[in-house]
Amino acid sequence: NAGVTQTPKFRVLKTGQSMTLLCAQDMNHEYMYWYRQDPGMGLRLIHYSVGEGTTAKGEVPDGYNVSRLKKQNFLLGLESAAPSQTSVYFCASSYLAQETQYFGPGTRLLVL
Amino acid sequence: DAKTTQPTSMDCAEGRAANLPCNHSTISGNEYVYWYRQIHSQGPQYIIHGLKNNETNEMASLIITEDRKSSTLILPHATLRDTAVYYCIVRVSNSGGSNYKLTFGKGTLLTVNP
Numbered sequence: 001n002a003g004v005t006q007t008p009k010f011r012v013l014k015t016g017q018s019m020t021l022l023c024a025q026d027m028n029h030e031y032m033y034w035y036r037q038d039p040g041m042g043l044r045l046i047h048y049s050v051g052e053g054t055t056a057k058g059e060v061p062d063g064y065n066v067s068r069l070k071k072q073n074f075l076l077g078l079e080s081a082a083p084s085q086t087s088v089y090f091c092a093s094s095y096l097a098q099e100t101q102y103f104g105p106g107t108r109l110l111v112l
Numbered sequence: 113d114a115k116t117t118q119p120t121s122m123d124c125a126e127g128r129a130a131n132l133p134c135n136h137s138t139i140s141g142n143e144y145v146y147w148y149r150q151i152h153s154q155g156p157q158y159i160i161h162g163l164k165n166n167e168t169n170e171m172a173s174l175i176i177t178e179d180r181k182s183s184t185l186i187l188p189h190a191t192l193r194d195t196a197v198y199y200c201i202v203r204v205s206n207s208g209g210s211n212y213k214l215t216f217g218k219g220t221l222l223t224v225n226p
Contacts, residue, residue, distance in 0.1 A: 004155075009125075033212065043156070058213060084159035090155050100146070101214055103155035 004104035012110045013081045021076040021107050023059055023091030031094045032074035033058075033101065034066060036087040043090065049074055050097065066094050081111045118202045121221040130187040132220050134200030138182040142204055142223060147185045148216070151198040156199070156216070159185065174188075190224045197221050 009020040021046030023032065028053050035043040049068040060102050063085060065077045073094075078085060092101040117135040124130040128176075136145065146161040160167055160174045167174045173186040187194055199219040 031212070035213075042216045042218070043214065048212050050212075093158075097212055100158050100161065102158060105155045106153070 001108075004091055004093055004102055006089075006104040007106075008107060009105070010108045010110075012112065013054040013078075014112050015082060016068070017081050017108075018077070018079050019081065020047060021089055021091075021109075023074045023093075023104060024072055025074075025091075025102075026072060026104070027093060027095070029093035029095050029102075030072070031097055031101075032043050032075045033075065033092040033097075034095075035063070035090045035092065036060065037106075039085050042099065046076065046089075059101075070079045078109075085109065086111045116202055116217055117198050118217065118220045120159075121184055121223065123223050123225060124187075125192045126192060126226050127189055130190040130194065130222055130224070132187075132198050132200075132222060133182065134185070134187040135182045136200070136202045136217075137180045139180050139202050140204075141147065141225045142206070143202045145174065145180075145183050146201040146203060146214075147172070147174065148214075149194075150199070151177070151193075151196040159198075183212070190222075191226065192224050197220060 005027045033048040034046040037043050044060050047066040051054045052071040055066045069073045088106050090106050091104040094101045114219050144163050147159040148156045150156045162174045177181045197219040199216050
């Protein structure tokens with residue numbers, strides 16, 4: 001039981017490039033979340049999903065897109081990366097809304 | 113979700129108990145107290161949560177005052193690997209809720225010293 005995993009662990013992008021971050025969970029959780037963490041800002045919710053095939057916007061969704069084609073996977077896409085998207089990205093999952101969220105190890109993204 | 117107040121930092125000697133306080137004076141009756149921690153460069157790790165009774169698991173104990181306005185997380189025998197930022201979070205916890213995000217404050221940096 002690996003819990004929540006994230007791929008890649010670290011990535012450097014140039015402004016305007018695109019990339020996809022992958023989150024996978026093997027706990028059969030319905031809910032999945034993408035957060036970003038910046039110094040002094042705490043964790044902020046980007047997008048979330050309440051089940052396979054569904055997605056919804058969080059606090060800071062601009063510049064990101066997500067997809068949940070399979071229950072166990074939640075993808076976060078950056079279509080045209082900007083330096084302001086330099087951050088550490090964490091994925092989390094929970095069995096139901098309001099239940100305990102379990103986090104992945106994070107992806108460090110640097111946009112030059 | 114109710115606001116929480118935690119000390120910015122604390123020190124603890126290795127092998128001793130670490131007691132981390134949290135004030136949540138505006139907590140509502142249906143709000144749980146959650147504790148997470150984040151070791152440097154890692155994802156937040158769930159520790160424990162409770163409503164009004166004291167709770168214990170393999171990682172820690174959670175003591176909630178009778179009026180529920182404050183709580184204490186206890187790590188019974190702190191090790192160097194327990195050095196981390198500890199977050200106290202208060203939130204509604206029921207399957208009918210719709211507040212999905214976890215609100216992490218600044219937390220308490222616990223430094224365990226050899």
